[in-house]
Amino acid sequence: MNINNYIFDANERRRNDISKLSSEKVINPFFKAVVTHVLTDDSAINASDFYQLSKQIEPSIQEFRIPKNSIIARIIDQGVDSIGSESNTNYVIAYPFFSSHFCLPVKEGETAWIVFDSDDKNKGYWLSRVAGDEFSEDLNFSHFDRSQAVIPNVNEISTTPGTYEKSRGSPRTFQESQSINAPEDDFPNISLNQDFENYEQIFSKINTDINQLEPVPRYKKRPGDLVLQGSNNTLISLTTDRGWSSLSSSVEENQSNVNEKINPFSGTIDIVAGRSRKISSENERGIRTNPNTYLNTRGYEEVSKENYQGQKLQTEGDPDFLDDAARVYVSSKMKVDDSFGLRNMTPTNPGEIDPILPSSEEESSAIAIKADEIRIIAREDSSNNFNGSITILKEGDPSSNGCAIQLQPDGTILISGDRIFVGRSSANGGQDSGSSDAPGNSQPFVKYQQLEELLSNIISDVNQFCDTLITHVTPGFGAPSPQITSAATQLKIKMQQRELEIPSIKSTRIFGE
Numbered sequence: 024m025n026i027n028n029y030i031f032d033a034n035e036r037r038r039n040d041i042s043k044l045s046s047e048k049v050i051n052p053f054f055k056a057v058v059t060h061v062l063t064d065d066s067a068i069n070a071s072d073f074y075q076l077s078k079q080i081e082p083s084i085q086e087f088r089i090p091k092n093s094i095i096a097r098i099i100d101q102g103v104d105s106i107g108s109e110s111n112t113n114y115v116i117a118y119p120f121f122s123s124h125f126c127l128p129v130k131e132g133e134t135a136w137i138v139f140d141s142d143d144k145n146k147g148y149w150l151s152r153v154a155g156d157e158f159s160e161d162l163n164f165s166h167f168d169r170s171q172a173v174i175p176n177v178n179e180i181s182t183t184p185g186t187y188e189k190s191r192g193s194p195r196t197f198q199e200s201q202s203i204n205a206p207e208d209d210f211p212n213i214s215l216n217q218d219f220e221n222y223e224q225i226f227s228k229i230n231t232d233i234n235q236l237e238p239v240p241r242y243k244k245r246p247g248d249l250v251l252q253g254s255n256n257t258l259i260s261l262t263t264d265r266g267w268s269s270l271s272s273s274v275e276e277n278q279s280n281v282n283e284k285i286n287p288f289s290g291t292i293d294i295v296a297g298r299s300r301k302i303s304s305e306n307e308r309g310i311r312t313n314p315n316t317y318l319n320t321r322g323y324e325e326v327s328k329e330n331y332q333g334q335k336l337q338t339e340g341d342p343d344f345l346d347d348a349a350r351v352y353v354s355s356k357m358k359v360d361d362s363f364g365l366r367n368m369t370p371t372n373p374g375e376i377d378p379i380l381p382s383s384e385e386e387s388s389a390i391a392i393k394a395d396e397i398r399i400i401a402r403e404d405s406s407n408n409f410n411g412s413i414t415i416l417k418e419g420d421p422s423s424n425g426c427a428i429q430l431q432p433d434g435t436i437l438i439s440g441d442r443i444f445v446g447r448s449s450a451n452g453g454q455d456s457g458s459s460d461a462p463g464n465s466q467p468f469v470k471y472q473q474l475e476e477l478l479s480n481i482i483s484d485v486n487q488f489c490d491t492l493i494t495h496v497t498p499g500f501g502a503p504s505p506q507i508t509s510a511a512t513q514l515k516i517k518m519q520q521r522e523l524e525i526p527s528i529k530s531t532r533i534f535g536e
Contacts, residue, residue: 076095080115096114104215119123119148131165131229210223249263258294258296259292260291265281312346372444427439492508
């Protein structure tokens, strides 16, 4: 068989396979289900309820073998729950689809994807929470039934936060449930049989000790970004250099920095907790990157979804180097001192006019850490023979431009540098009254050994002078002067006392060259 016949036959076989597949009925392997129970731990408050219901769903199941983060859920596809009986035949138990290396969040009352690997529809796997539209999607807690309600006319929405979340009109769902009217509520019940257990009853099972319901700003990613977000305003983004500068007194509200042109070769890892932490209160418009929020009918604040509908606040959730609570920012190329507003805060060396920083046009790799409080801790654990150290090192020749600060295991603090300044330059409010031969008229620190020798020599000279006065003979009568002799004797005694005081100026903890 020549190559042309081989290619022709292969293409013909592929066309036949596609034709065969298209003629067969495609079965959807994924099911939507409302989560009613989440297993966090054997000792959790609802663990016994979870295990009891699991036995009813699948009698053969062994409760001690159910993995953590498993769920019990009610299938809602094709309206099977909303028109079902009070039986629990639509209950399923679902293990996490992913291994324990990758654990996704889900809460009671949210809707998850379920998949089955056999004909047994009592036990399957849950993949993730079902992503809703902008009407329902929320990082903290998502109510999927909002997506099934008729969306109100955007032009008729009130400016009061929370208006958009409240459903209007009949549900947009399967024909079997068209008779169920969605209440004018921000948590409509469309998918579930209300006579059995509705959303509010399921939501009441949430343990608020381990589930914090709070507003979380929405984050917009660039197409090439990889982003991981938690339910409570934590984020890791593998992105490019991006963020509102700390020097920006105001942020352009109609333009997100996600749309800024990417700086080439500026790959960045942004680890941040507490984005836009100055979240505005009810009925107050968000500022900078903060979202609008409202108090929903369940009594907790959530992000107002109308920010994307008519009242656009495009900067919501953008990286903000000023207001975000805590950040570790690793970039291969950026203007770190401009982004974090450090140029007016960095101390100036004595004799310099401006801080020694890269020019405003210079970009370099950088790591920036910003938070209210920062701790760097080296462990000391004598029981396990751990006794660490901390080194902050600037590369270079140790005898010239290299410098370091080292916290050593024995408690020693080593500061090494070509020049070391303590205090402030006159450019930063310090005193400009030092030595003319010191940089910027700064004050040189003294060396103890040289100071001790100097003071000892001065005392010795004074004593010699006193000895001369005491033993002097007046030219006239050859008798000593009682007044001079007494004064010289007292001065010698004082000098002996001062000499004993010299060691008191010696530090037992601070040493230098």
